[in-house]
Amino acid sequence: MQFAHLADTHMGYRQYGLTERENDFFQVFNQAIDEIVSERPDFAIHSGDLFEYSRPPTRALLTAQQGILKLKESKIPIYAIAGNHDVVMRKNALPPQILYKDFGLKLISPKNPFYLEGNVFIGGAPYTSKYHSKQLVERLESIEKSSMDYEKRILVLHQGIDRYIPYEYELKIGDVPKSFNYCAFGHIHERVVDDFGEGKLAYPGSTEIWRSNEVEGYKKNGKGFYLVDISGDMPEIENIDLKLPREFIKETIFYSKIQEELSRINQYIRSLQKKPILMVTVEGGDLNRSEVYETLNQSLSDFCLAVRSNYHPTSVNNEDNPFENGKEALDIKKMIEHNLNDFNSEKVNELATGLLKELSDGDFKTAETMVRNFYEDLYDH
Known part of the structure; x- marks a missing residue:
């Protein structure tokens, strides 16, 4: 039995205030749905942050509806939980995913903590803040007890774990039940697959570059979702990579060679079909930030969707810079x-x-x- 595991699609996110970036997130979501339909798994799981906001823009709601209907028409059930971006953290708040109940989406919630897909148990909980982790742990213990009579068991959560993000976690690795065959997590935007308990613990990562610090991980591991086969004793996980609509480029250039470097970058970005997002760090030299900013924008802005710049001059007065302390x-x-x-x-x-x-x-x-x-x-x- 196979299923698709995706998360963190963040539809409705207008990165840097750009409509084009909002459209990129929609395009990647549609591509993911088409890939799932092409793979024809038995079902799909979305582990939270379907949307960027708890009150998504109309186009985000419509795009999600169209994608879920495509799955329904292809007889692919989809199970989902709410992530921290999907719901206002208050009592009795409903996530926007509830709108798609009649379109085939089965929402895992405190009211419906688990479902059965054939002989597969699919249980979990929506995002819970660190300050209510005790209630989450109690809920997980209850879900684990409910799952014990089933041969195949999947846990669905949208939480950061201390093993992977030690300063911003909501759940400790020791509090995650170990009896599940597959722990389908969301929230961390990098791809993660670990042996855990009786099976695997996995984050498929975000489907688009949501923050600039995800660029290195994307170049190394790609962006997309997982195709998971749980027929055997241990889940087999395949990366399904998505093609992102535009490049997200990070460059470090030296002030002493700025014209030469800008010429090189310009030559590359002019060869691209779509304008990229460009992150430039200028290092060295006794530079004037406003002048360098003007130079970068005059040279690059016509060929980039956005140019984001950062500066590391040779000398910094530590008394004027509280963010630096020696080396x-x-x-x-x-x-x-x-x-x-x-x-x-x-x-x-x-x-x-x-x-x-x-x-x-x-x-x-x-x-x-x-x-x-x-x-x-x-x-x-």
Whole structure:
């Protein structure tokens, strides 16, 4: 028996405020659906963050509906959970996936913690914050008990685990039940496959580049979903790679050779069919940032969808730069926790760290959503 495992499609995300990037996420989702239909698995699992926001734009809702209908027409059931982006973290909040109940999507939720697909048990829970991990662990124990009478058992979760993201996890690896044949996770955007308990624990990763720090992982491991065969004693997992609509290029150039390097980059990007996203780091020299910024944009902006620049000059005055301390960069998370120590609140620390990440990447919409969720969560508890 085979199934497709995908996650973190983040439809509706307008990266850098660009409509073209929003369209890229739609295009990749449609490609994933077409690939699943082509592979004809027995069913599909989506492990959360179908959407970027809990109130997705109309086109995102419509694209998801069309994809789910394609699966239904091909007699491929789909099971899904809500990720942290899919739902406002408050009591009785409903994720947008609930809209597709009549289109064939089976939502795994506290109300319906598991389903049966033939003789396969498919159970799980929606995203749960770190501050409610105790309730999640109790829920997992209950799900595990319900699964024990079935030969094949799949656990579906959207959580970060301390083994993979030690500073931003919601669940400890020791709290994940080990009796399942396959643990279908979402939330981490890099591909991960590990032996775990009686089977495998896997993250298929995001289907598009959601953050610039995913570029290296994409070049090494690709983006897409998994095709999983659970017929044997141990699951067999195949990468199904998707072709991303445009290139996401990261370049480091030296200030002393800036014109030569820009000419090289220009020659390459002009050969591409679609304008790329270009991340440029300029190193060395006693540079004037505004002048370098103008030089980069004049040379590259006509041929790129977006140019994002960063600067590492030769000399930095540490007194004027609180983010540098000798040769070692200051740990931003520790700095925030130190400055907010008077609040004595892990929640505030996590909010501040998350906001720094979103705002530094220019994602004001996600930052706004994080703040709203934070206060709604406080109100409910």
